[in-house]
Amino acid sequence: xxxxxxxxxxxxxxxxxxxxxxxxxxxxxxxxxxxxxxxxxxxxxxxxxxxxxxxxxxxxxxxxxxxxxxxxxxxxxxxxxxxxxxxxxxxxxxxxxxxxxxxxxxxxxxxxxxxxxxxxxxxxxxxxxxxxxxxxxxxxxxxxxxxxxxxxxxxxxxxxxxxxxxxxxxxxxxxxxxxxxxxxxxxxxxxxxxxxxxxxxxxxxxxxxxxxxxxxxxxxxxxxxxxxxxxxxxxxxxxxxxxxxxxxxxxxxxxxxxxxxxxxxxxxxxxxxxxxxxxxxxxxxxxxxxxxxxxxxxxxxxxxxxxxxxxxxxxxxxxxxxxxxxxxxxxxxxxxxxxxxxxxxxxxxxxxxxxxxxxxxxxxxxxxxxxxxxxxxxxxxxxxxxxxxx
Numbered sequence: 018x019x020x021x022x023x024x025x026x027x028x029x030x031x032x033x034x035x036x037x038x039x040x041x042x043x044x045x046x047x048x049x050x051x052x053x054x055x056x057x058x059x060x061x062x063x064x065x066x067x068x069x070x071x072x073x074x075x076x077x078x079x080x081x082x083x084x085x086x087x088x089x090x091x092x093x094x095x096x097x098x099x100x101x102x103x104x105x106x107x108x109x110x111x112x113x114x115x116x117x118x119x120x121x122x123x124x125x126x127x128x129x130x131x132x133x134x135x136x137x138x139x140x141x142x143x144x145x146x147x148x149x150x151x152x153x154x155x156x157x158x159x160x161x162x163x164x165x166x167x168x169x170x171x172x173x174x175x176x177x178x179x180x181x182x183x184x185x186x187x188x189x190x191x192x193x194x195x196x197x198x199x200x201x202x203x204x205x206x207x208x209x210x211x212x213x214x215x216x217x218x219x220x221x222x223x224x225x226x227x228x229x230x231x232x233x234x235x236x237x238x239x240x241x242x243x244x245x246x247x248x249x250x251x252x253x254x255x256x257x258x259x260x261x262x263x264x265x266x267x268x269x270x271x272x273x274x275x276x277x278x279x280x281x282x283x284x285x286x287x288x289x290x291x292x293x294x295x296x297x298x299x300x301x302x303x304x305x306x307x308x309x310x311x312x313x314x315x316x317x318x319x320x321x322x323x324x325x326x327x328x329x330x331x332x333x334x335x336x337x338x339x340x341x342x343x344x345x346x347x348x349x350x351x352x353x354x355x356x357x358x359x360x361x362x363x364x365x366x367x368x369x370x371x372x373x374x375x376x377x378x379x380x381x382x383x384x385x386x387x388x389x390x391x392x393x394x395x396x397x398x399x400x401x402x403x404x405x406x407x
Contacts, residue, residue: 019348020403022355027396030359032077034366035070035389036089043116045096046070050383054364059115063385064101065128067093068109071135073389075142076397087142094139094148097132102151106176107158111184112385122175126163127185127198129155134205141212152209156218159202167248168228171198188310190252192244196233197257199225200264207271219275226280229268234287239294256309258299259322262329265292266398269332292333292343300326300346303353316373320358321391326350328398335402347399367392 038046040058045067049060071093078086100117101109103124109132111121136152139145162177163169170193172182186192203225210218232249233241241261242251265288272281299305305326307315327347334343357375358367360382369380369387381387 019351020400023351023396023399026355026359027077027393027400028081031366031389031393031396032086034364035073035393037364038070038383039089039092040115044100045093045113045117047383048115048385049381050365051381052377052379054362054382061120061385062096062113062115062117064097064109064112065131066383066385066388067097067101068128068131068135069388069390071097072131072138073393075135075138077393078142079138080397080400090139090142093135094143094145097135098147098151101132103175108155108162108177110175123180123184124162124173124175124177125184125198126159126169126171126173127201129159129163130198130202130205133159134201134208137205137208137212149213153213153215156206156209160217160221165247168194168232169199169202170247171195186244188244188253188255190244192252193247194245194249196241196243196245196264197260199228199233200260200267203229203271204267207267207274211274219277222271222275223277223280226268226271226275226284229264230283230287234291239290241291254311256298258295258305258308259319259325261291262295262299262305262322263325264288265295265329266325266332269336289333289336292329295326296330296333296342296346300330300350303349304357305350317378318353318358318371318373318375320367320369320387323350323354323358324391324395327354327395331399331402351399 040047045062047056047058048062048066049057071090074086074090074093078090100113103110108124109128110119111123111125111128114120133152133155136148140149170179171185172180174180182192185195185198206218206222210222235242240256241264243255243257244252246252268284268288272284304318305322307317307319307322327350330343330347334340357371360366360368365382368377370378372378
């Protein structure tokens with residue numbers, strides 16, 4: 018029933034909505050739909066949004082096998098290939114105008130990583146070798162341009178000269194390194210390694226896992242730290258519940274793809290502890306609260322946090338089948354999503370966030386960060402995992 022409901026949501030709500038965002042005139046997909054459901058056809062097109070749409074339709078095709086889904090993935094691929102890639106300095110722009118001109122030429126490691134992630138999945142779906150070569154090229158670029166001996170630097174100008182990291186910094190700090198970017202580089206490299214089995218990629222997966230274990234994970238607090246200086250000194254007392262539950266299953270997935278017993282032994286206890294702590298600390302009133310800064314909890318219910326909690330707790334149950342509480346939490350949060358976060362208006366998708374009283378915040382339904390990645394991936398993961406378990 019759980020997986021069947023989610024499959025119906027995927028095929029009846031999410032896929033039709035995102036098909037409707039296709040830009041027939043200028044390529045790619047429209048970049049903005051307001052809370053009032055007014056579509057801005059001339060809005061900026063974020064390259065992260067485009068990559069996530071590419072990833073979404075590629076994986077929808079891999080799951081469902083419907084040929085038209087691959088055509089929508091190809092729409093996103095062509096837009097990224099033809100307009101999103103910088104032919105002079107390499108890498109992916111931050112954003113484009115509605116008709117494909119560079120709008121923000123910032124080069125960010127996070128953005129490069131999402132292109133690697135999407136292109137790897139598109140290669141898996143389509144067999145298009147050009148996509149795999151693009152993914153490998155971006156991997157090499159990240160390793161050459163975006164890294165120091167301590168880890169991954171993040172923000173650069175078009176020529177890959179260092180810039181301030183305001184795009185991935187929040188809560189009043191300016192971070193040179195973030196847990197968020199590191200997690201998504203890991204996620205991207207996991208997918209690239211899965212489809213390529215390139216030993217260079219597996220080496221970097223191990224490098225990142227060491228960073229998570231030795232620098233990012235706070236063993237005393239039982240959580241990941243969020244914002245860091247260049248040498249991984251934490252900058253703020255911030256507990257990101259959504260990123261922690263997301264990290265549990267992404268790291269477990271990476272460990273499975275890597276297949277290195279030494280790293281499984283090193284990281285698995287960490288992801289298990291994070292799962293238990295999130296269950297005890299952030300799972301409140303059928304949903305996950307957002308974060309805690311200096312111990313003060315932000316009770317906003319953010320769309321992507323709920324989606325990641327469904328997957329993270331299901332992953333926890335599959336690792337520890339005796340812990341039925343994780344499966345019940347996953348199902349409970351899905352029910353909460355259905356009842357509160359899914360926008361029932363025709364031509365909409367999910368609300369971006371709910372205030373502590375459960376009222377939708379008047380934020381866009383689509384914008385450069387609001388995409389089918391988290392909620393679409395929730396659907397793919399639940400369907401696949403429940404199928405595998407049956």
